[in-house]
Amino acid sequence: MKVSFDNEKSIYIQIAEAIKDDILKDIFEEETQIPSTTQMSVSYRINPATAAKGVNMLVDEGIIYKKRGIGMFVASGAKEDIRNSRKNEFFDKYIAAMIEEAQKLGISREDIIDMIKGGEKKHG
Amino acid sequence: MGNILEINNVSKTYGKTAALEAINVSFEEGKIYGLLGRNGAGKTTLLNLITNKFEATTGEILLGKESVWENPNAQSKICYMTEKNMFPKEFTVLQLLKSSFDFYENFDLEYALNLAEQFKLNIGKKFKTLSKGFESITKIIIALSTDCPLVLMDEPVLGLDAAVRDKFYRIFLDNFARKPRTFIISTHLIEEVSGIIEEAVIIDSGRLLLKKPVEEMLQMGYCVAGKSNNVDKYAEGRKVVHSEMVGNFKTITIYEPVSQRDNQTAASLDLEIVPVQLQKLFVHLTGD
Amino acid sequence: MNKIKNIVLYSFAGWRKSTLLLSAIIIAIGLLSKGLAVSFNGSRNMHSEFSGFEITLGIFIFVGFIACFKNNFNHLNIMGVTRKTFFKGHLLFIAAAAVSMLVLYGVLAGIYMLAGVKVQTLTSQVYWNVSFFHIIIFTLSLFILASTAGWLISLLCYKYGTPMIITLAVSPAILLMIIPILSNILHLGNALWAVINFYFALNSHSSLLASLNFASTAVVFAFCSWLLIRKLPVKV
Known part of the structure; x- marks a missing residue:
């Protein structure tokens, strides 16, 4: 699990997002255990209550579930859920922002499309 | 407890x-x-x-x-x-x-x-x-x-x-x-x-x-940054506790929770909203 | 009470080094005085004599109690010990220290006598009809008086700081100057002597009366210490 904290968002949201990222990248597979809030607290030097708040957010979203006395596990179907919600965010987060930035810079629609094609080639 | x-x-x-x-x-x-x-x-x-x-x-x-x-x-x-x-x-x-x-x-x-x-x-x-x-x-x-x-x-x-x-x-x-x-x-x-x-x-x-x-303390305020005259426009009628200017770029700290409408206002003025740091909030709260 | 036991043990620990040093010095002096007596007179039958044990150990206890207070009080406060518990522990330590010093006195006197130095007790020099029991009571009350006096002074210095230290340092000299003048002016000479005679029981030559006076003074000093320590702020 990798978190490099920035000041843009609350720490617990960043914890939740880092866990989601790792689920998407199959670092945490479905029905496997994720690190305890204690481990997260010590590794990232944060208050355990903050770590627990991040995890509880994911529990509420149905991405993580608790097994009493054992720990927290990734729910089956979690990866699909995360992917769907990220897709919904994709337009707001990237496309809308891109269009706005392009207007500032005076980049035309065609240029943007060309850039996307070029970028796709680079990344194979 | x-x-x-x-x-x-x-x-x-x-x-x-x-x-x-x-x-x-x-x-x-x-x-x-x-x-x-x-x-x-x-x-x-x-x-x-x-x-x-x-x-x-x-x-x-x-x-x-x-x-x-x-x-x-x-x-x-x-x-x-x-x-x-x-x-x-x-x-x-x-x-x-x-x-x-x-x-x-x-x-x-x-x-x-x-x-x-x-x-x-x-x-x-x-x-x-x-x-x-x-x-x-x-x-x-x-x-x-x-x-x-x-x-x-x-x-x-x-x-x-x-x-x-x-x-x-x-x-x-x-x-x-x-x-x-x-x-x-x-x-x-x-x-x-x-x-x-x-x-x-x-x-x-x-x-x-x-x-x-x-967590709540950090919600008590926020910072707004951007072009100075736009920041000044945004600041009107708000509780500004600190401001900083580098060239034409101004950052102000507002001691009020940020609302959805504030976000829209800031965006329309091409301003960026960033969370306040505890240290900065502390300095404002205990300042002379 | 486990805490009180620990307070006594920790207080003793602070005294270990200086007590060993003092004993070494006393033994060395005893042997030296014997050696000198022998070499000057050329005969082992010439006696050397020592009679200062009570005063020496009493002064040692007095100074020791002045020195140990601050360290103990601060340390025990940080260990969560309250003033009342500290006071109880210290009272117990005073009793234990007096008994230990009495035992040390016995041991040192024994070593002197083995070396052929004659030991005189203060009790038998000043008072009449002195038995072994009288010596023990007198010496114990003297030691307890010395400890409570030292403790009270250290408390005063801790509470009031430098001004008190200076006052206490200067006051004996001033008193020695003022008392004769005052007693001359007010014709107190006889009364003063009467008080001193009574306190040390010099007229009646009763060691028990002197012991009782010492012990009562010690109780008064201990009570004053309690008044001072009851709400004493810890110097941080």
């Missing part, structure tokens, strides 16, 4: 000067608190009152339901890591650890020796010959090895370099996870502890200014 410590209307005056005035604050079980305040705000005075160093001029301090003043039962449940040295001059580190073992019930001597090794502390050395950093480490080890339900630490990382501070925070959080209890950490290094403490208690000129979870 219930309160472990209640401070009811406590004042402390020296002659005519008031060090603390009518403080009312309570601390819950199993939480890490940051006690923040500028130099001379009264942080150490409050810790000294809790630990029976002197008597409050008015008011009472309750641990559980018992007054802490001259109460052996209450005092045996509190461990205080002072900033100043209160130990006998001739004692070696090992003797200090052993005396803590003798006086605190359930002091974990094995754990203490283990920590000493982790911090590369030479336990055969006399305490008074230690460097500032190793003095702090010795006191940290004693505080973490007791199982007192209330642990007070006054400037715990004084004299520690960045690497040792990092180690301390990890060991501290590991200790807290193993033995959850109430910690009150008094410190000047606010940004460093802002992620570790759950609630902040701010004292200013002997008065309680604020007590809130850090």
Whole structure:
């Protein structure tokens, strides 16, 4: 699990997002255990209550579930859920922002499309 | 969870000067608190009152339901890591650890020796010959090895370099996870502890200014940055507590929660909204 | 009470080194005085004599109690010991220290006598009809008086700081100057002597009366110490 904290968002949201990222990248597979809030607290030097708040957010979203006395596990179907919600965010987060930035810079629609094609080639 | 410590209307005056005035604050079980305040705000005075160093001029301090003043039962449940040295001059580190073992019930001597090794502390050395950093480490080890339900630490990382501070925070959080209890950490290094403490208690000129979870405190304000005339437009009619200008780029701190509408207004003026840092908020709150 | 036991043990620990040093010095002096007596007189039958044990040990206890207070009080406060518990522990320590010093006195006197130095007790020099029991009572009360006096002074110095230290340092000299003048002016000479005679029981030559006076003074000193310590702020 990798978190490099920035000041843009609350720490617990960043914890939740880092866990989601790792689920998407199959670092945490479905029905496997994720690190305890204690481990997260010590590794990232944060208050355990903050770590627990991040995890509880994911529990509420149905991405993580608790097994009493054992720990927290990734729910089956979690990866699909995360992917769907990220897709919904994709337009707001990237496309809308891109269009706005392009207007500032005076980049035309065609240029943007060309850039996307070029970028796709680079990344194979 | 219930309160472990209640401070009811406590004042402390020296002659005519008031060090603390009518403080009312309570601390819950199993939480890490940051006690923040500028130099001379009264942080150490409050810790000294809790630990029976002197008597409050008015008011009472309750641990559980018992007054802490001259109460052996209450005092045996509190461990205080002072900033100043209160130990006998001739004692070696090992003797200090052993005396803590003798006086605190359930002091974990094995754990203490283990920590000493982790911090590369030479336990055969006399305490008074230690460097500032190793003095702090010795006191940290004693505080973490007791199982007192209330642990007070006054400037715990004084004299520690960045690497040792990092180690301390990890060991501290590991200790807290193993033995959850109430910690009150008094410190000047606010940004460093802002992620570790759950609630902040701010004292200013002997008065309680604020007590809130850090998360909520950070929602109390926000910063707006962008082109200066746009920022000025945005600032109209708002509670601006600080502004900074570099060239034509201005950043202001607003002491109000940010709303959805604020976000839209800022976006329309091509301004960026960023969260406020605890340290900055603190400076504004306690500023002259 | 486990804590009180620990307070006594920790207080003793602070005295270990200086007590050993004092004993070594006393033994050395005893042997030296014997040696000198032998070499000057050329005969082992010439006696050397020593009678200063009570005063020497009494002064040692007095100074020791002045020195140990601050360290103990601060250390024990940080260990969560209250003033009341500290006071109880210290009272117990005074009793234990007095008995230990009495035992040390016996041991040192024994070593002197083995070396052939004659030991005189203060009790038998000043008072009449002195038995072994009288010596023990007198010496114990003297030691206890010395400890409570030292303790009271250290408390006053801790509480009031430098001004008190200076006052206490200067006051014996001033008193020695003022008392004769005052007694001359007010014709107190006889009364003063009467008080001194009574206190040390010099007229009646009863060691028990002197012991009783010492012990009562010690109780008064201990009570004053309690008044001072009851709410004493810890110097941090």
